[in-house]
Amino acid sequence: MFFKSDNSLGVPEVMFEAMKKANEGPVTAYGNDPWTDKITAMFCDLFEREVAVFMVTTGTAANALSLAALTPSWGAVLCHNESHIMVDECGATEFYSGGAKLMGVAGENGKLTPEAINQALYYSEPGNEHYVQPAALSLTQVSEAGTIYTLDEIGMLCDAARSRNFKTHMDGARFANAVSSLGCSAADMTWKAGIDVLSFGATKNGALAAEAVVLFDLELADELNYRRMRGGHLISKSRFPAAQLIAYLQDDLWLKNARHANEMSKCLADGLQNSSKLRHAFDVDANLQFVIMKNEVHEKLIAGGAQFYTWPGRGPQGKNAKQEDEIIARLVCGYSTTKEDVDAFIALVENVG
Amino acid sequence: MFFKSDNSLGVPEVMFEAMKKANEGPVTAYGNDPWTDKITAMFCDLFEREVAVFMVTTGTAANALSLAALTPSWGAVLCHNESHIMVDECGATEFYSGGAKLMGVAGENGKLTPEAINQALYYSEPGNEHYVQPAALSLTQVSEAGTIYTLDEIGMLCDAARSRNFKTHMDGARFANAVSSLGCSAADMTWKAGIDVLSFGATKNGALAAEAVVLFDLELADELNYRRMRGGHLISKSRFPAAQLIAYLQDDLWLKNARHANEMSKCLADGLQNSSKLRHAFDVDANLQFVIMKNEVHEKLIAGGAQFYTWPGRGPQGKNAKQEDEIIARLVCGYSTTKEDVDAFIALVENVG
Amino acid sequence: MFFKSDNSLGVPEVMFEAMKKANEGPVTAYGNDPWTDKITAMFCDLFEREVAVFMVTTGTAANALSLAALTPSWGAVLCHNESHIMVDECGATEFYSGGAKLMGVAGENGKLTPEAINQALYYSEPGNEHYVQPAALSLTQVSEAGTIYTLDEIGMLCDAARSRNFKTHMDGARFANAVSSLGCSAADMTWKAGIDVLSFGATKNGALAAEAVVLFDLELADELNYRRMRGGHLISKSRFPAAQLIAYLQDDLWLKNARHANEMSKCLADGLQNSSKLRHAFDVDANLQFVIMKNEVHEKLIAGGAQFYTWPGRGPQGKNAKQEDEIIARLVCGYSTTKEDVDAFIALVENVG
């Protein structure tokens, strides 16, 4: 009954096979190899247009490098106040951008709205040098709350951003889960909706350590190239992360893995829906879900062998707020989560005193 | 009827006299001159202990240099969410600290409370590398709302900070107004209450361009020395800012100026207190006050010759919130504000249609 | 016999008169005042074209802000390996630029040559992300060695820079001395010769603390505006540095002061030229000169009441190198240096044992 994190799972065997296949003969280092060329071409296919691709090994690197290219050091990035870049990356975006500000915006269900952005911008004044200048909007899809923006919602947020000349970034650490859940194309969910730069995540969904900054705004490519090198994120034996991503995209492995994780999460949500022991904090749109329970229920679940993290912070904003004697738990399903584990957890909840 | 800003006023003649007196013969540059020595000694007297003094020419420089020395780049500074360092300095603290985070904390009446700080720290976890590490607390005295922390309040906030190993900073852009209002000593309001570093402001209260970082934690002196130079804030002809500060402290000019400004502000507040045309947003403790009025009243006051700024943002948090058809105005009195202007403004408000 | 530094001297009385005149009535702060408008117009006149002007209070700030706008953080600035930005500013340019590299280039007589620049660029490769990307050239006029680039030399260096798409910066801490020495116009020595950004110094030549970044490339104005604020270099009572610069430019005070300093320096050089006790290290083109002497001569001069600094480092490159038992002394004349002092120093040298 392991629901701690999708980062905690291993990888499918095919990852090793793919890397072995790339392990032939000497090739030029630092990304000038056939595997890197191939993955770039595959990304162009996936997104149905020319894109520039910068592989890195962590999502934090992808986010921070992306946002550093989208905002000057005196700029600001609008993001949800519980987003990963705001809360969980030890200030990586501030570091890479030379001290830009993240402006955290509240939003129910883990999601931003154009109205909330308007409100957050109340203080800022374009052209007034006393204020940092908002320059980019960052959305997280799947959000930190496990919810998903619809294509319309993304479009409206991007419109709101563009009307103010902000650039737009999507933190797609769980990109596959979102695409799978929406049943749309990768293009639909990104540049067609107005996204300029994407952090494309693969690690949480089956790669060892492979993420990519995908640029739809090709003019940023030059800058990304230097920023990645300077950040120490240019892998010399680039064929190995490339091989992982090739295997990930080939035969739709990325979607299969994500679909499985989402289905397991759905099963779990359905099984818990009517429980009197806990209630959901947010909508369950993808492979992670948050449930609120009494401390004593929490203790019994742990004692019963369930593994998951409790969540810091205030929990859901608006409705459904956590009470004093309660905790919020995050339950994450991944590509290798089993139906047995899901059923066992549901049964355990039912049987908790 | 000029109430725009204390920065908009000139300086007392004595400032020029003092600088002229310092204009004799060659002296060693960059702070190794008798005037700089003298002002350091005067600050030690003022604070009744040894302090290290670093003159700079702007309050933003004083704040950013101070806070950069108090927090690592992966750290965070807790401050009021409408404080000058948070809102009005174009990210100077983020820049000087190498990308540390300012954690804005809400608080009524422009003031922080130990409870609000506790709440803000909910997310952070000492020693967990995924989170920025709060390292300093910054108080603004006089606050941006024109209110003043009592000595007890400062003491309690500093205790809360120290119990978590945070360093403490006071943004004293209007230090004199606060000391004058509280009737306490400079020592009482700073290190005796637990403050480690002070941004001592003089410019708003009668200097041309003279502020000082005052260190009560002398171990930071070495670092400040390099940071000031590297920021381009070491004045070569240091005798001139020194002369300003000498004149400022001598014969209690600083307190006289502040007392006058506070008194004018009190007269203004008293005269407006029962007006039906506007209401105060916050307590009036020092030389600035905020009043809420209908848009049409605002327009008439401007048309009548009053000069003041409206204030962006949500205005007062909690009680007394601004309505849709209202604005918040900031009225600032300074060392040279006249009773005539105050009376004229009160009369103008009374006579507004 | 004071020849330590032009920073050590005071200021002409007219500076105080000018500031007093600006000390009337309230004006909008932070540069939106008539005096700031006036000095901007005066700079446009001086340079015979539209320029953008950003006043600051130190030369280090002017240099670092300028260069930060000319190079990305992964860029490099070419400069003389003994230039002020390289050696004497505690890494201010590295700080303001977010970690760009200064590439120090050797050059005789304190001056860069196109050839030396070519050689320094041997390692760099445009577009190769493994190398920092040279982006700007910075010249110091008057150079740190007291020498002056001819207009042709500036033109050739700027051509060499522009052919590689580098921007060009002039550190004009002693701008007046150079213009006076060359007998050219301010325009000739800057944008007409290919300079994009100038650090215009006044402090060393008679102001209290007033320098200006002068942009000939107006597209940089927006960026400078934020960078200056963020660096804490926007003076609230901007009328006072403006008043200094107005007085400085009015009635050619800047040229008069510089001419005097240069003349005194010339007298000094002439008087020392045939001395057997010391020899000049570099050409004497302006108001500072370097002489090499035996340690024992140095001691006797100090004992005789002369005040000057010895110079660290290897001293002159190429010809004329310092020997083991010798020191290099820097002798600086300023706007208030007297003929009496110059003569006294020459006599002292003659009479040294």
Next chain:
Amino acid sequence: MFFKSDNSLGVPEVMFEAMKKANEGPVTAYGNDPWTDKITAMFCDLFEREVAVFMVTTGTAANALSLAALTPSWGAVLCHNESHIMVDECGATEFYSGGAKLMGVAGENGKLTPEAINQALYYSEPGNEHYVQPAALSLTQVSEAGTIYTLDEIGMLCDAARSRNFKTHMDGARFANAVSSLGCSAADMTWKAGIDVLSFGATKNGALAAEAVVLFDLELADELNYRRMRGGHLISKSRFPAAQLIAYLQDDLWLKNARHANEMSKCLADGLQNSSKLRHAFDVDANLQFVIMKNEVHEKLIAGGAQFYTWPGRGPQGKNAKQEDEIIARLVCGYSTTKEDVDAFIALVENVG
């Protein structure tokens, strides 16, 4: 005949086996897993003392994170003027340190000497805020020239550093090759000789992407932890780089690989030693060597199927300098270089025109 780079080679099969073995069951992410614990223990064994280990995926990250912890932003790092951190990392150390300066020091044979360091420090003055403050010394072992410092040389350099309170760093991108060549222990070559922090490289010698910062100064561990996270270098599925390093250290694979590479390099050097077509630029101590040849020889070798890089820059300092019509070639042998290739290259050189 591939001699381009050790980064261009693949990895031994055992790497994949090791990672597969680590691919079992869910484990806590971000380094809190048994494989990360094991590799830390193995490093303690290897270095015969307690060390703190921070795995990263590139040598640039290891170097920049290390040096950022050893120098304040106003500090300087002394290093060879052709070292990787100086020339090839796009300013990563400047970036991570917040703008510290790298002071490049010349040295024959790619190596620093205490004398050269003394000379480089001529300009700096401890405690004088006008100068950046040298704070660390970084050695590269194997050097960029392919030479190796003896234990005595390392000891003397570390002594020189420590006598000035500098911290010491070793860039050990080719650590194994150096240890193998010297026949000493890992401890001998590092902390026993005075090194505080080591960048331990494995990628060039057989790992996919696995390097480690090894701290002998344990007080830096806290800082490294935050800096690594903030730089985006904390791998979530940490077990996989750990598995690589476990396989690398187990059964002395690291030494076997390095010994082979060194031997191939020795064969190559011996075979070329008496050639009239080229001459060595530096001593050949490990797995890379530099040869100087006429342009026409270069062209013929390439035409004959040899693959190697020419080297930018001036080439060897002092003796043996490159002539106008010559190039410098770098020939690198790796863990999988074959005797056949070496012999073929030697024969090709012999048979060239």
